[in-house]
Amino acid sequence: MKGYHMSIEATLEVIGGKWKCLILCHLETGTKRTSELKNLLPGITQKMLTQQLRDLEEDGLVIRNVYKQVPPKVEYRLSEYGKSISPILDAMCHWGKDHLEQAEKNRGHAKA
C-alpha cells in the first residue's frame, strides 16, 4: 500500500515513463499485434515494448490475447478500464499539437 499525497501520483505511476502513453494511444484506435505496435513505435526495442505492455496489463488497462499457433500471434487491446483513460490521452495529444504549432510560430519572428 502506497501513501500518495495527491491522487495524480497514482496516475503518473500507471502511465508514466517514456512509452506507456504512446502505446495506449495506438491501442485507442483498435487491437494491435506485437509487431504492429513495434512498427508504430519507432525506436522502441522488443524488450521495452514487452515490459511496458506487461505493466499495463498488470494495471488492468490492457488485455493480452495469445493465439496458440506457430508462429505465435499475440494481440493487445484496451480493456474497458483502459478506455477510461482516453480523456487524459486526448487532452495530451491536443495540447501537444497546439504546443508544436506555437513553437512553429515563434520560430517565424525570432529576434535573432
Place this chain on the structure above:
Amino acid sequence: MKGYHMSIEATLEVIGGKWKCLILCHLETGTKRTSELKNLLPGITQKMLTQQLRDLEEDGLVIRNVYKQVPPKVEYRLSEYGKSISPILDAMCHWGKDHLEQAEKNRGHAKA
C-alpha cells in the same frame, strides 16, 4: 528541431518526469514561493525543485518572480500558457482518484 511521430510526445517532453505535474498542480491553486512548494512536495530536494521549475520556466509555463530583498523571496505562478495545461492535470487527478478507489474495492473481495 525535433521530429515527433505523435503530438503527444511534445506534451510528454514538457510535463514528463516525476515532479512537473505535481508542481503544476500546486501552482494551479495560486502563486507559491519556493519554500511553500517544498513543503507541499514531500520528498523533493532543493535541487530537483529548482531544476524542474527552471525547465517549466523555459517552456513558458511558469513565471518566476524575484523580490530583491534579504532574505530572498521568490514566487512562482502559472503563465497564461501554463494555465492551458489544466485540462490535462484535471483529467489526471480525476482518473487517479477513481483508480485509487478502484484499488481500494478490489482489496475487499480479493480471491486469495
Place this chain on the structure above:
DNA sequence: CCGTATCCGAAAAGATACTG
C-alpha cells in the same frame, strides 16, 4: 513471431556541503 535474459551505458534522482 514473440518473448526472455543478460549486460551495459546514460540519465534521473538523492545526499551533502557551500554561497549570496
Place this chain on the structure above:
DNA sequence: CAGTATCTTTTCGGATACGG
C-alpha cells in the same frame, strides 16, 4: 531563503543473444 556545485546511487532504457 533560495540557489548552486559536486558526488554517489539508482533507475531507465538500449544492444545483443538466445529460446519456445
